[in-house]
Amino acid sequence: MAAKAKKARLMKPAEITEFFARLEAKNPEPKGELEYVNEFTLLVAVVLSAQATDVGVNKATRALFKVADTPEKMLALGLEGLKSHIKTIGLYNAKAENVMLLSRRLVDVYGSEVPRDREALESLAGVGRKTANVVLNIAFGEPTCAVDTHIFRVANRTGMAPGKTPLAVEKKLMQAIPAPFARHAHHWLILHGRYICKARKPDCAACPVIDLCQFNEKTAA
Incomplete structure (x- = not known):
């Protein structure tokens, strides 16, 4: 029987701040990908x-x-x-x-x-x-965090805000995300989960926050 994966440790506040600072540096004004006119x-x-x-x-x-x-x-x-x-x-x-x-x-x-x-x-x-x-x-422009499958995965994998339900993750994220990043955190996390921290095979080699992430099963370069 395969050994059970080790649970990721919680990210520290300073690590979370650095996490979002790096994502902001790469994409200062993230946008949702749905098209709309009003x-x-x-x-x-x-x-x-x-x-x-x-x-x-x-x-x-x-x-x-x-x-x-x-x-x-x-x-x-x-x-x-x-x-x-x-x-x-x-x-x-x-x-x-x-x-x-x-x-x-x-x-x-x-x-x-x-x-x-x-x-x-x-x-x-x-x-x-x-x-x-x-x-x-x-x-x-409200500082809300809509927890979809991508955010749920990133929050749990990284140790930023682990939880068993989307609501539990949302509540932890709202407490964990530093105020300066609150408005755009939702988009940064979705985009990170969609394109880097993917469900089946996360692209850890391309991850700008790999050293901050507490995921125990990072993929090799």
């Missing part, structure tokens, strides 16, 4: 991105957002019209229904504006905590 289209794009790739969502929404970039225009497009634009995206039937429902609620309750409030955002169809965090961060 707060409403950002919200729709994030809802559509659940269990889908940003690349796939972008391909579908480029034409969609040219004709439906407000809740009113989305409602005018109609459910079947929306489906025709997003049918290449996984779970598009359910996602289309959610987009129509959230569009109606934005018009009826929020004056067609995307609310800058977590509870209000999570009252919208198809919007959970992760989606709300993304919108609050990108649209409004």
